[in-house]
Amino acid sequence: xxxxxxxxxxxxxxxxxxxxxxxxxxxxxxxxxxxxxxxxxxxxxxxxxxxxxxxxxxxxxxxxxxxxxxxxxxxxxxxxxxxxxxxxxxxxxxxxxxxxxxxxxxxxxxxxxxxxxxxxxxxxxxxxxxxxxx
Amino acid sequence: xxxxxxxxxxxxxxxxxxxxxxxxxxxxxxxxxxxxxxxxxxxxxxxxxxxxxxxxxxxxxxxxxxxxxxxxxxxxxxxxxxxxxxxxxxxxxxxxxxxxxxxxxxxxxxxxxxxxxxxxxxxxxxxxxxxxxxxxxxxxxxxxxxxxxxxxxxxxxxxxxxxxxxxxxxxxxxxxxxxxxxxxxxxxxxxxxxxxxxxxxxxxxxxxxxxxxxxxxxxxxxxxxxxxxxxx
Numbered sequence: 001x002x003x004x005x006x007x008x009x010x011x012x013x014x015x016x017x018x019x020x021x022x023x024x025x026x027x028x029x030x031x032x033x034x035x036x037x038x039x040x041x042x043x044x045x046x047x048x049x050x051x052x053x054x055x056x057x058x059x060x061x062x063x064x065x066x067x068x069x070x071x072x073x074x075x076x077x078x079x080x081x082x083x084x085x086x087x088x089x090x091x092x093x094x095x096x097x098x099x100x101x102x103x104x105x106x107x108x109x110x111x112x113x114x115x116x117x118x119x120x121x122x123x124x125x126x127x128x129x130x131x132x133x134x
Numbered sequence: 135x136x137x138x139x140x141x142x143x144x145x146x147x148x149x150x151x152x153x154x155x156x157x158x159x160x161x162x163x164x165x166x167x168x169x170x171x172x173x174x175x176x177x178x179x180x181x182x183x184x185x186x187x188x189x190x191x192x193x194x195x196x197x198x199x200x201x202x203x204x205x206x207x208x209x210x211x212x213x214x215x216x217x218x219x220x221x222x223x224x225x226x227x228x229x230x231x232x233x234x235x236x237x238x239x240x241x242x243x244x245x246x247x248x249x250x251x252x253x254x255x256x257x258x259x260x261x262x263x264x265x266x267x268x269x270x271x272x273x274x275x276x277x278x279x280x281x282x283x284x285x286x287x288x289x290x291x292x293x294x295x296x297x298x299x300x301x302x303x304x305x306x307x308x309x310x311x312x313x314x315x316x317x318x319x320x321x322x323x324x325x326x327x328x329x330x331x332x333x334x335x336x337x338x339x340x341x342x343x344x345x346x347x348x349x350x351x352x353x354x355x356x357x358x359x360x361x362x363x364x365x366x
Contacts, residue, residue: 001177001178001181004345005178005181005182005348008344008345008348009181009182009185012185012189013185013188015189015192016185016188016189016191016192016193017192019189019192019193019195019196020191020192020195023196024192024195024196027195027196027197027198027205027207028197028198028199028205029139029197029205030139030197030199030203030204030205031139031203031204031205032139032141032197032204032205032206032207032326033200033204033205033206033295033319033322033323033325033326034141034142034143034295034298034319035139035140035141036203036204036318036322037315037318037319037322038144038147040310040314040315040318041308041310054308054309054310055308055310056147056302056306056307056308056310058308059146059147059307059308060144060145060146060147061144061145061146061242062145063140063144063145063239063240063242063243064145064242064243064244065235065236065237065239065243066239068236068237068238068239070237070238070239071238071239072140072238072239072240073195073238073240088238089192089195092191092192092195092233092234092237092238093188093191093192094188095233095237096187096188096190096191096229096230096233097184097185097187097188098184099187099229099233100183100184100186100187100188100225100226100229100230101180101181101183101184101185101187101188102184103225103229104171104175104179104180104181104183104184104222104225105180105181105184107168107171107172107175107180108172108175108176108177108179108180109172109173109175109176
């Protein structure tokens with residue numbers, strides 16, 4: 001990995017950490033499009049409990065891992081909402097980067113063994129048949 | 135207003151047999167993606183794909199208001215297709231969905247096949263077809279790339295939402311009119327798609343300005359200028 005790529009990745013990761021760690025606290029708390037559709041047909045009281053009607057939300061069953069320490073984008077035991085949401089976001093970004101990055105790194109073509117497909121080869125020889133990605 | 139909401143299909147909304155079928159469909163789809171992704175992934179694309187997955191996780195937490203009482207969030211398919219290609223991109227979105235289901239209890243485990251099929255496979259496939267087409271016909275500029283991201287996002291998100299409607303038609307547990315569900319999903323997701331499109335366009339245009347060599351779609355879907363000149 002080149003130094004320039006490392007700088008780009010670090011910058012991108014920093015943006016993701018700020019979005020998940022800070023900006024996430026300013027996200028809308030309204031139901032999203034899917035949840036909105038799931039609630040159509042039912043009436044709700046002030047505590048957001050279903051009081052009548054027919055809707056998908058009535059059929060919802062609890063998540064198998066609802067007791068997860070990071071369930072619902074918070075950290076159990078941290079009462080401050082901002083801290084709880086922000087830290088769970090930071091952990092999620094780091095975890096996703098580690099799992100995704102690790103998996104993709106293991107799946108990648110090893111450039112030295114595949115001489116003809118070395119880094120940058122795609123750009124240098126666009127007419128090569130193996131480059132037809134579309 | 136500051137709680138991040140659960141945002142994917144929960145357990146129970148689609149019945150067990152249909153959920154199981156979609157787990158099989160999702161696994162088959164992901165197997166194809168892994169097979170094709172191996173051809174794309176190299177020392178440069180692999181870490182970039184990790185970053186794209188992490189970025190999608192972050193942006194999915196940022197619900198934006200689309201109507202009074204209704205919000206939406208990015209799904210990520212178009213962004214992923216443009217930055218890392220369709221096969222790796224579908225795996226990026228899947229990684230996010232799996233982390234969310236296993237660690238954040240968002241999106242039921244039984245419903246994981248449904249969520250992966252809609253957002254990682256169907257939404258990404260629609261985005262891929264549109265990106266591949268639009269980059270060939272739109273101007274070779276930041277505006278062309280931005281417009282590609284916007285249009286592919288709107289359609290990709292609505293198509294992903296229709297994936298849910300199809301699953302609901304096959305195995306929905308609530309006694310509701312399919313057309314009513316389809317209309318609600320299409321309406322809100324058109325607006326959500328516009329929001330997603332603005333985020334995706336901003337992101338890919340920024341990356342294209344800083345490191346155009348890291349944008350998969352510019353390498354793969356636009357005929358290289360030099361090759362064109364050589365042919366002419």
